[in-house]
Structure formats: structure tokens, C-alpha cells
Amino acid sequence: MEEKQQKDITEELSYYRKLIDSTENQIKSLETLSAEVNTTISILSDPEIFKSNDQKMSIGSGIFIPVRIEEPERIIVPIGSDVFVEEDVEKARKHVEESLEQITSTIKNLYARRKELVNRYEALLMFLQRAATAEGKGKDA
Numbered sequence: 001m002e003e004k005q006q007k008d009i010t011e012e013l014s015y016y017r018k019l020i021d022s023t024e025n026q027i028k029s030l031e032t033l034s035a036e037v038n039t040t041i042s043i044l045s046d047p048e049i050f051k052s053n054d055q056k057m058s059i060g061s062g063i064f065i066p067v068r069i070e071e072p073e074r075i076i077v078p079i080g081s082d083v084f085v086e087e088d089v090e091k092a093r094k095h096v097e098e099s100l101e102q103i104t105s106t107i108k109n110l111y112a113r114r115k116e117l118v119n120r121y122e123a124l125l126m127f128l129q130r131a132a133t134a135e136g137k138g139k140d141a
Helices: 004-044 090-140
Strands: 055-061 061-067 074-080 083-088
Touching: 004 090, 074 090, 083 090
Parallel strands: none
Antiparallel strands: 055 061, 074 083
């Protein structure tokens, strides 16, 4: 194989590796966000949580203080671009569930994209390895 072609393939492999790593980082971030959103949905869906007297709130540095959380009639919900609206709890829960659906869809798409990138990466790697093997056999002859 030509040295220039081998260099081009090596650069393409590096490019795909970076895309794969970036995609994996996006997936990891979105999965963390998904877990957080699921927790939010669980809390908004469980009215018993507001009846518990054993509530703690983190004030930082691993320190918690006892608090009493009353069931709210309305809560503040972010709608994007640092804009917030006040909504009733049920509407807020539905809003968060819709966000979770979008996050889940994006994660699914990223997994599909990652699979395509990995397949392309592995195909290029195999091509490069075969070319190197063929080149090595040619030198022995």
C-alpha cells in the first residue's frame, strides 16, 4: 500500500476514534440527565413524599439539614434559554416526561450513530491490517 494512502487511512481512523469518543461522552451525559429526570418524575408523581417528616436538604460540603417540604400547588419549570414558567404540579410532571422522551430518543439515535462509526472504524482498521499483512508477504517473496 502506498505510504500516502496509509497515512490518509490512519488520519481517518483517528477522526473516527474522536467521533466515537465524542458520541460516547454525549451518551454518558444524556444517560446521567435521564436518571436525574426520572428522579424528578418519581418525586412529582409521589404525593407521599410531601407527607414525610424525614426530609433532608444538602447545603454543600456533604452537610444536610432537616427541612419540611409542603406539597406545592405550583412549581417553577425551566422552558429553555434561562426562561422559567410557573405551572401546576401535574402539568410540570407532563412537561418533564416529554423531556425524558426527547432525551431517550436522542440517546437511541446516538447509540445507532455510535454503531455506524464503530463499524466504519473497524472496517478501516481491518483494511489497514490486511494491507500491512499483504505488504509484509510481498517483501518476503
